[in-house]
Amino acid sequence: DVKVTQSSRYLVKRTGEKVFLECVQDMDHENMFWYRQDPGLGLRLIYFSYDVKMKEKGDIPEGYSVSREKKERFSLILESASTNQTSMYLCASSLPGTGIYEQYFGPGTRLTVT
Amino acid sequence: GQSLEQPSEVTAVEGAIVQINCTYQTSGFYGLSWYQQHDGGAPTFLSYNALDGLEETGRFSSFLSRSDSYGYLLLQELQMKDSASYFCAVRAVNNAGNMLTFGGGTRLMVKP
Numbered sequence: 642d643v644k645v646t647q648s649s650r651y652l653v654k655r656t657g658e659k660v661f662l663e664c665v666q667d668m669d670h671e672n673m674f675w676y677r678q679d680p681g682l683g684l685r686l687i688y689f690s691y692d693v694k695m696k697e698k699g700d701i702p703e704g705y706s707v708s709r710e711k712k713e714r715f716s717l718i719l720e721s722a723s724t725n726q727t728s729m730y731l732c733a734s735s736l737p738g739t740g741i742y743e744q745y746f747g748p749g750t751r752l753t754v755t
Numbered sequence: 756g757q758s759l760e761q762p763s764e765v766t767a768v769e770g771a772i773v774q775i776n777c778t779y780q781t782s783g784f785y786g787l788s789w790y791q792q793h794d795g796g797a798p799t800f801l802s803y804n805a806l807d808g809l810e811e812t813g814r815f816s817s818f819l820s821r822s823d824s825y826g827y828l829l830l831q832e833l834q835m836k837d838s839a840s841y842f843c844a845v846r847a848v849n850n851a852g853n854m855l856t857f858g859g860g861t862r863l864m865v866k867p
Contacts, residue, residue, distance in 0.1 A: 645797075674854070681763070683842055683857040684798070691853065699854060731797065741846060741855060742788045742803035749797060 644668070645747035647732050653753045660719040662750050664732030672741060673715035674699075674733040675707060678749070684731065690715055691737065722754045757781040757847050759858035766864045767833055775828045775841050775861045783848020787826045788855060789817050790842045798842065801828070830863070838865045 648663035666673065672691050676684040676699075686699030688707040696707050704726060708716045715734075719726055729751050733744040759779045767773040777787065786805035790798040802810055804819035804826060816829040830837055840862050844855040 672853075676857075681859050683759075683859040684844075686854050686856070689854055697853060700856070733798075739786075739805070741853065742786060743800045744798075744855065746797035746799070 645732055645734055645745050647730075647747040647750050649750050650748060651751050651753075653755065654719075654722050655755055656723060658719075658722050658754075660722050660752065660754075662717040662719075662730055662732075662752070664715045664717070664747055665713055666715075666732075666734040666745070667713065668734065668745070669712065670734035670740075670745075671712075671737045672735045672744075673709065674735075674744065675705075675715065675717045676731045676733065677701070678729040678731055687717065719752075722752075724754050726752065727754045728752060757845055757856040759843055759845060759856065761841075761843055761858045761861045763859065764862045764864070766866060769833055769835060769865055769867050771833050772829065772831050773833060773863065775830075775843075775863065777826045777828075777843035777858055779824050779826075779843070779845050779858075781824075781845055781847040781856075784821060784824075785846040785848065787817075787819055788844045788846070789815075789828045790844065790857075791839050792842065792860070793839045801841075833865050835865050835867070838863060 674689040690709040732747040788803040789801040792798040802817040819826045844857040
Protein backbone atom coordinates (compact mmCIF):
# COMPACT_ATOMS: atom_id res chain seq x y z
CA ASP A 642 0.00 0.00 0.00
CA VAL A 643 1.28 3.42 -0.95
CA LYS A 644 1.61 5.72 1.96
CA VAL A 645 2.06 9.45 1.75
CA THR A 646 2.51 11.25 5.03
CA GLN A 647 2.56 14.94 5.82
CA SER A 648 4.28 16.43 8.83
CA SER A 649 1.27 18.18 10.36
CA ARG A 650 -2.52 17.98 10.05
CA TYR A 651 -3.04 21.48 11.40
CA LEU A 652 -0.67 24.43 11.52
CA VAL A 653 -1.14 28.01 12.67
CA LYS A 654 1.47 30.58 11.71
CA ARG A 655 1.81 34.33 11.85
CA THR A 656 2.12 36.63 8.86
CA GLY A 657 5.72 36.94 7.74
CA GLU A 658 6.88 33.63 9.23
CA LYS A 659 8.79 31.10 7.15
CA VAL A 660 6.78 27.88 6.97
CA PHE A 661 7.97 24.40 6.08
CA LEU A 662 5.56 21.64 5.06
CA GLU A 663 7.08 18.19 4.77
CA CYS A 664 5.88 15.23 2.72
CA VAL A 665 7.24 11.70 2.66
CA GLN A 666 6.22 8.79 0.43
CA ASP A 667 7.27 5.18 0.85
CA MET A 668 6.69 3.73 -2.63
CA ASP A 669 9.78 4.93 -4.45
CA HIS A 670 7.69 7.17 -6.71
CA GLU A 671 9.56 9.49 -9.07
CA ASN A 672 6.89 12.19 -9.17
CA MET A 673 5.84 14.30 -6.22
CA PHE A 674 3.38 17.19 -6.15
CA TRP A 675 2.19 19.99 -3.91
CA TYR A 676 -1.38 21.27 -4.29
CA ARG A 677 -3.51 23.70 -2.41
CA GLN A 678 -7.23 23.14 -2.10
CA ASP A 679 -9.73 25.93 -1.60
CA PRO A 680 -13.54 25.62 -1.68
CA GLY A 681 -14.92 25.75 -5.23
CA LEU A 682 -11.47 25.95 -6.79
CA GLY A 683 -10.55 22.29 -6.73
CA LEU A 684 -6.91 21.35 -6.40
CA ARG A 685 -4.39 23.76 -7.82
CA LEU A 686 -0.84 22.66 -8.48
CA ILE A 687 1.87 24.72 -6.81
CA TYR A 688 5.01 22.77 -7.75
CA PHE A 689 5.96 19.29 -8.79
CA SER A 690 9.15 17.29 -8.97
CA TYR A 691 9.94 14.39 -11.28
CA ASP A 692 13.32 13.53 -9.78
CA VAL A 693 15.63 14.41 -6.94
CA LYS A 694 16.69 18.06 -7.10
CA MET A 695 14.36 18.64 -10.07
CA LYS A 696 11.32 20.88 -9.83
CA GLU A 697 8.78 22.46 -12.12
CA LYS A 698 6.36 25.29 -11.46
CA GLY A 699 2.69 24.51 -11.42
CA ASP A 700 -0.17 26.92 -11.88
CA ILE A 701 0.31 29.00 -8.71
CA PRO A 702 4.00 28.99 -7.64
CA GLU A 703 4.16 32.61 -6.46
CA GLY A 704 5.08 32.90 -2.79
CA TYR A 705 6.23 29.27 -2.59
CA SER A 706 9.41 27.28 -3.11
CA VAL A 707 10.18 23.60 -2.87
CA SER A 708 13.03 21.27 -2.07
CA ARG A 709 13.65 17.67 -2.99
CA GLU A 710 16.95 16.42 -1.67
CA LYS A 711 15.89 12.78 -1.35
CA LYS A 712 13.56 10.78 -3.55
CA GLU A 713 11.06 10.07 -0.80
CA ARG A 714 10.81 13.61 0.59
CA PHE A 715 9.35 16.77 -0.93
CA SER A 716 9.15 19.99 1.06
CA LEU A 717 7.03 23.06 0.44
CA ILE A 718 8.33 26.35 1.78
CA LEU A 719 6.39 29.53 2.30
CA GLU A 720 9.12 32.14 2.42
CA SER A 721 7.01 34.77 4.15
CA ALA A 722 3.55 33.54 5.01
CA SER A 723 0.60 35.74 4.17
CA THR A 724 -3.07 35.47 5.09
CA ASN A 725 -4.02 34.58 1.51
CA GLN A 726 -1.96 31.41 1.90
CA THR A 727 -4.41 30.10 4.48
CA SER A 728 -5.54 26.88 2.83
CA MET A 729 -5.46 23.08 2.80
CA TYR A 730 -2.17 21.81 1.39
CA LEU A 731 -2.05 18.37 -0.17
CA CYS A 732 1.01 16.40 -1.17
CA ALA A 733 0.83 13.60 -3.74
CA SER A 734 3.13 11.13 -5.45
CA SER A 735 2.94 8.99 -8.56
CA LEU A 736 4.88 6.85 -10.95
CA PRO A 737 6.18 8.60 -14.09
CA GLY A 738 4.52 8.62 -17.53
CA THR A 739 0.91 7.45 -17.47
CA GLY A 740 1.30 6.86 -13.75
CA ILE A 741 0.54 10.54 -13.38
CA TYR A 742 -3.18 9.80 -13.76
CA GLU A 743 -3.11 7.82 -10.52
CA GLN A 744 -1.75 10.07 -7.83
CA TYR A 745 -1.60 9.06 -4.18
CA PHE A 746 -2.42 11.83 -1.76
CA GLY A 747 -1.41 12.52 1.81
CA PRO A 748 -3.98 13.50 4.46
CA GLY A 749 -3.34 17.21 4.00
CA THR A 750 -2.14 20.07 6.19
CA ARG A 751 -4.63 22.77 7.06
CA LEU A 752 -2.58 25.93 7.38
CA THR A 753 -3.96 29.06 8.98
CA VAL A 754 -1.95 32.28 8.69
CA THR A 755 -3.01 35.00 11.13
CA GLY B 756 -4.06 26.85 -20.22
CA GLN B 757 -6.77 24.40 -19.38
CA SER B 758 -10.24 24.87 -17.96
CA LEU B 759 -12.65 22.25 -16.68
CA GLU B 760 -16.31 22.60 -15.81
CA GLN B 761 -18.33 20.30 -13.63
CA PRO B 762 -21.53 20.90 -11.64
CA SER B 763 -20.93 22.13 -8.11
CA GLU B 764 -23.56 19.92 -6.51
CA VAL B 765 -25.63 16.86 -7.34
CA THR B 766 -28.23 15.14 -5.16
CA ALA B 767 -29.51 11.59 -5.66
CA VAL B 768 -31.35 8.87 -3.79
CA GLU B 769 -29.82 5.70 -2.41
CA GLY B 770 -29.98 2.90 -4.98
CA ALA B 771 -30.27 5.29 -7.93
CA ILE B 772 -27.83 6.07 -10.76
CA VAL B 773 -26.11 9.43 -11.02
CA GLN B 774 -23.93 10.94 -13.75
CA ILE B 775 -21.37 13.66 -13.04
CA ASN B 776 -20.33 15.54 -16.16
CA CYS B 777 -17.03 17.21 -16.95
CA THR B 778 -16.28 19.39 -19.95
CA TYR B 779 -12.78 20.62 -20.63
CA GLN B 780 -10.97 23.10 -22.79
CA THR B 781 -7.33 22.54 -23.55
CA SER B 782 -5.00 23.11 -26.46
CA GLY B 783 -3.89 19.50 -26.26
CA PHE B 784 -5.20 16.45 -24.49
CA TYR B 785 -3.80 13.19 -23.18
CA GLY B 786 -6.46 11.88 -20.84
CA LEU B 787 -9.01 12.42 -18.09
CA SER B 788 -8.91 11.15 -14.49
CA TRP B 789 -11.53 11.00 -11.75
CA TYR B 790 -10.96 11.28 -8.01
CA GLN B 791 -13.20 10.90 -4.97
CA GLN B 792 -12.75 12.87 -1.76
CA HIS B 793 -14.76 12.37 1.40
CA ASP B 794 -15.07 15.27 3.81
CA GLY B 795 -11.86 15.56 5.81
CA GLY B 796 -10.17 12.92 3.71
CA ALA B 797 -7.58 12.77 0.96
CA PRO B 798 -8.53 12.50 -2.72
CA THR B 799 -8.40 8.93 -3.96
CA PHE B 800 -8.04 7.81 -7.56
CA LEU B 801 -11.09 6.23 -9.22
CA SER B 802 -10.35 5.88 -12.93
CA TYR B 803 -8.87 7.38 -16.04
CA ASN B 804 -9.69 7.45 -19.75
CA ALA B 805 -7.16 8.11 -22.47
CA LEU B 806 -9.31 6.77 -25.29
CA ASP B 807 -12.96 7.31 -26.21
CA GLY B 808 -15.46 5.01 -24.62
CA LEU B 809 -16.57 3.60 -21.32
CA GLU B 810 -14.34 2.17 -18.60
CA GLU B 811 -16.11 0.14 -15.93
CA THR B 812 -14.85 -0.57 -12.43
CA GLY B 813 -17.51 -2.16 -10.28
CA ARG B 814 -20.33 0.28 -9.57
CA PHE B 815 -18.36 3.15 -11.10
CA SER B 816 -17.87 3.81 -14.81
CA SER B 817 -16.12 6.64 -16.60
CA PHE B 818 -16.75 7.79 -20.15
CA LEU B 819 -14.75 9.98 -22.51
CA SER B 820 -15.55 11.64 -25.83
CA ARG B 821 -12.45 13.39 -27.12
CA SER B 822 -14.31 14.95 -30.06
CA ASP B 823 -16.77 16.59 -27.65
CA SER B 824 -14.15 17.44 -24.98
CA TYR B 825 -16.47 15.77 -22.53
CA GLY B 826 -16.45 13.02 -20.00
CA TYR B 827 -18.60 11.74 -17.20
CA LEU B 828 -18.46 9.57 -14.12
CA LEU B 829 -21.40 7.21 -13.67
CA LEU B 830 -22.20 5.85 -10.23
CA GLN B 831 -24.68 2.99 -10.04
CA GLU B 832 -26.56 1.49 -7.10
CA LEU B 833 -25.77 4.53 -5.03
CA GLN B 834 -24.89 3.98 -1.41
CA MET B 835 -24.77 6.50 1.43
CA LYS B 836 -20.99 6.11 1.54
CA ASP B 837 -20.80 7.53 -2.01
CA SER B 838 -21.60 10.97 -0.56
CA ALA B 839 -18.37 12.80 -1.33
CA SER B 840 -16.81 15.30 -3.72
CA TYR B 841 -15.76 14.10 -7.15
CA PHE B 842 -13.07 15.79 -9.23
CA CYS B 843 -12.21 15.39 -12.88
CA ALA B 844 -8.65 16.16 -13.95
CA VAL B 845 -7.00 16.45 -17.36
CA ARG B 846 -3.51 15.68 -18.48
CA ALA B 847 -2.70 18.03 -21.34
CA VAL B 848 -0.02 18.47 -23.98
CA ASN B 849 0.52 22.14 -23.22
CA ASN B 850 1.95 21.38 -19.79
CA ALA B 851 4.25 18.73 -21.27
CA GLY B 852 1.88 16.11 -19.92
CA ASN B 853 3.64 16.30 -16.59
CA MET B 854 0.74 17.44 -14.51
CA LEU B 855 -2.98 17.10 -13.96
CA THR B 856 -5.29 20.10 -13.91
CA PHE B 857 -8.30 19.55 -11.65
CA GLY B 858 -11.85 20.81 -11.93
CA GLY B 859 -13.58 22.57 -9.07
CA GLY B 860 -15.29 19.39 -7.89
CA THR B 861 -18.87 18.12 -7.67
CA ARG B 862 -20.34 17.51 -4.24
CA LEU B 863 -22.61 14.46 -4.37
CA MET B 864 -25.21 14.07 -1.64
CA VAL B 865 -26.92 10.69 -1.42
CA LYS B 866 -30.22 10.72 0.45
CA PRO B 867 -32.01 7.72 1.94
